[in-house]
Amino acid sequence: MPKPASPASASRLPAAALGSLVRPRIRVLHGADVALGPGKVALLAAIAERGCLTAAAESLGMSYMRAWRLVQTMNTCFREPLVASRRGGKQHGGASLTGTGRRVLALYRQMEQASVEAIAPAWDELRAYLG
Amino acid sequence: MPKPASPASASRLPAAALGSLVRPRIRVLHGADVALGPGKVALLAAIAERGCLTAAAESLGMSYMRAWRLVQTMNTCFREPLVASRRGGKQHGGASLTGTGRRVLALYRQMEQASVEAIAPAWDELRAYLG
Numbered sequence: 001m002p003k004p005a006s007p008a009s010a011s012r013l014p015a016a017a018l019g020s021l022v023r024p025r026i027r028v029l030h031g032a033d034v035a036l037g038p039g040k041v042a043l044l045a046a047i048a049e050r051g052c053l054t055a056a057a058e059s060l061g062m063s064y065m066r067a068w069r070l071v072q073t074m075n076t077c078f079r080e081p082l083v084a085s086r087r088g089g090k091q092h093g094g095a096s097l098t099g100t101g102r103r104v105l106a107l108y109r110q111m112e113q114a115s116v117e118a119i120a121p122a123w124d125e126l127r128a129y130l131g
Numbered sequence: 132m133p134k135p136a137s138p139a140s141a142s143r144l145p146a147a148a149l150g151s152l153v154r155p156r157i158r159v160l161h162g163a164d165v166a167l168g169p170g171k172v173a174l175l176a177a178i179a180e181r182g183c184l185t186a187a188a189e190s191l192g193m194s195y196m197r198a199w200r201l202v203q204t205m206n207t208c209f210r211e212p213l214v215a216s217r218r219g220g221k222q223h224g225g226a227s228l229t230g231t232g233r234r235v236l237a238l239y240r241q242m243e244q245a246s247v248e249a250i251a252p253a254w255d256e257l258r259a260y261l262g
Contacts, residue, residue, distance in 0.1 A: 019162070020161045022157060023158045023160060024157050024158075025156045026153060026154070026155050026156075026250065027154045028152075028154075029153070030261050030262070035261060076262070077261060078260050078261055079262045100260055104257060104260055107256055108253075108257070110250075110253040111253045111254060114252075115249055117249065118246055118248065119242040119245050119246055121245075122239075122245065125238055126159070126238040126242070129210055129234070130208060130209055130210065131207070131210045
């Protein structure tokens with residue numbers, strides 16, 4: 001939470017407009033690495049959708065180099081790569097999820113969904129305390 | 132995940148030593164503000180334990196000013212303040228959780244616990260894919 005507090009007048013108005021919500025952000029740590037988190041998973045989903053690392057990075061406002069590094073970290077953390085890249089030829093720069101990548105993405109989404117459902121009762125009570 | 136990828140040799144060794152784990156980080160958004168998240172909740176817990184904002188901030192390696200700002204944001208987001216401060220007199224600089232603060236902290240911990248339990252089945256499957 002590196003965001004500084006905004007003055008009361010600025011924070012009150014959007015609160016009324018935007019309402020309150022709870023968001024579980026799930027991180028998978030593997031040794032010293034973050035193997036999966038919201039950013040990496042968004043990248044996996046974008047690669048699955050676009051079939052190209054450059055386009056996937058662009059769709060997330062991420063530099064190609066950063067996207068490439070995230071993919072390297074994921075591929076290193078898992079027994080089998082999550083993303084397969086093709087270089088050269090007609091499919092120049094293509095990237096796609098491997099079978100493991102698709103399964104890992106689905107399992108992460110399952111964890112997100114299960115988490116959202118599980119926290120609902122306490123969240124219903126907590127939100128009543130919000131201004 | 133602003134962490135750059137570490138070279139394979141550096142990321143493999145601690146992985147074996149530290150193992151894998153999953154961590155749900157729950158964020159409560161209120162309008163444009165993060166009303167609660169892991170950092171703010173750690174601060175609430177430290178205030179409850181130490182009874183003093185300076186000591187609480189110090190125990191988290193956080194500057195007093197940053198801790199003070201986080202408290203201001205929380206107190207602004209909720210209908211009633213979560214933290215009560217006492218200035219001057221014998222209790223100079225004292226801070227404690229209000230009834231609302233204690234309840235909100237407990238509800239956040241409930242959400243964390245419920246989330247950990249709910250994601251366990253998918254996590255058991257996912258961790259088998261990690262190197």
